[in-house]
Amino acid sequence: MDAFTTLTGIAAPLPMANVDTDKIIPARFLKTIARTGLGKSLFANLRYREDGSENPDFVLNQEPYRHAEILVTHENFGCGSSREHAPWALLDFGIRCVIAPDFADIFHNNSFKNGILPVRLPREVCDQLMEDARLGGNARLTVDLERQVVVRPNGEEISFEIDPLRRHLLLNGLDDIGQTMQKSASIDGFETKQRAAQPWLYGAAQQEERTAS
Amino acid sequence: MSGTKPRTLYDKIFDAHLVETLPDGTALLYIDRHLVHEVTSPQAFEGLRMAKRPVRRLEGTVAVVDHNIATDASRYTGIDDPESRVQVETLERNVKEFNVPYIPLTDARQGIVHVIGPEQGLSLPGMTIVCGDSHTSTHGALGALAFGIGTSEVEHVLATQTLLQKRAKNMRVTVEGALPAGCTAKDIVLAIIGKIGTAGGNGHVIEYAGSTIRALDMAGRFSVCNMSIEAGARAGMIAPDQTTFDYVKGRPHAPKGEYFDRAVEWWKTLPTDEGAVFDKEVFLDAAEIVPMVSWGTSPEDVLPITGTVPNPEEGADEARRAQLRRMVDYMGLTPGQKLTDLKVDVVFIGSCTNSRIEDMRAAAAIARGRRVAEGVRAMVVPGSGLVKLQAEQEGLDAVFKEAGFEWREAGCSMCLGMNPDKLTPGQRCASTSNRNFEGRQGPGGRTHLCSPAMAAAAAVTGRLTDVREIAEGKH
């Protein structure tokens, strides 16, 4: 996972609430077994017409937003399924930061795990940033995770809250599996205790399935 | 951890699985059961392989294919779609390589992961259960803490049998009273989502309580917990009681004999303590529930079947008005139109929300002696091979076939546009699934969520129909 420290880039305005994961990446594109290559299918149903041509009205088909690295949107972004293909598609397109009043839980979680920073800011502030985003290519936003601020094109700084552990992992591009594996002694200890209290959870009942066809 | 402070069902299961609390308050939570399917696991296994990590606890893990597969006989001769085939083959390769227990497509126990977990007794009360699928909330109906995770977390659980979790807030939805005629668990949960909205449960775990919930059978409880995610909640749960214990007893992986009694003893300590505090409480009077149907493209946009299409211009603010306009347009509706005037092209009875034997029976009761309306394609897709067999033993397949319904093999089917069962653009579908997002059942498809009985009623009349009229013999 790439570390996230500071990002200065073009922000695309997406003034929609409840953007669900089927909108971000429709189910028919989930058949990949890789993490990459989904960028072209990001927002496919909004971005392309039925004949496969680009819908010129959709923001990511317009200049300079084709090069957006930040997305500014409305409430409950990422609701719906648990598919991690949603952050993968955003990432593959080039988006590293999504700013919204709030996010659906699983999407929020998944973003951090893929090096995407979800920033929660009040609706009025998001609307302001959306106005900034509408100014186009010369009006870049800066998202500084170190200092926890978003810098508007006019220099105004808006601070945001973020969970300290997540900030730490993101700043350093750390994988949390490695972190947890260091705790394997506690996990062993838990299993020993649980096995004594609930031995039925440790039966050999599943042996029969072990033979995959 | 134990102390004297009254705790909720959620708190108790959470506490019982706490391995360690990290300095910043994040919990390292032990996971008892990890269900794996083909769509959200390939990149997780790839990650393990790259890091040379094994699966930590094979007996806590079980894999099945459900999303990609066809639900007709063609599934046994190979999958046509090359990408679907690669995904299924990849899972089969991964379970072999990592030695993960697997229920193959040809096994009678194969089916939708959220149907077979409880059916096999793999999901039990008091457990922590995860799966790379948001509808894992379904298993919470057993009095378990069950929730969906992303692929990075799938990899984390495979490698460590734990997850890093923040404690969620507690929310209780209490439904009291007898359910009116024609209403089902699906109508309860659609009514709840209509009331609290798709973000109503964000950051919370919902416990469903009250006499209406207590009176539901397990199939109904699964339907309710299934759609917790549509209300934005991390998980949904129902306290285990005698209904739960009776359901679990005798299942292949359930504890047996003395172990069962010991397990029940523990399960009985799980229900929320008197005086436990919920961060959010919602009350619903069952008497006010009517057969529901969704009209828009978000699960909160539901109405009683007796309702009419809303006028977007009456939306609260411009953002909502714009959203309503888009929905009315996408769904091909006219404001003021009666929902019962909407003609359907397709009827889909299935999905992890409503594909259990009880759902099959409810749909068959409407289908019996009637005919699917001219021009309507109606399909019934059991949730597992075992549900299918049971239904066939009861003769339900014959009822459906005589009425002109297709009787299919188990799988996710038309719940999502990922396998051959799809809507074509503009098609309108009465569906017992859980999501009515744009394009969910195929690009351009229009989904109306409802109960199995309501879906069967739509099939025989050819339009969205108030199931109570069928019961009264009006059709």
Ligand code: SF4
């Ligand atoms: S039936 Fe639908 S909602 Fe359930 S697991 Fe399958 S695709 Fe997901």
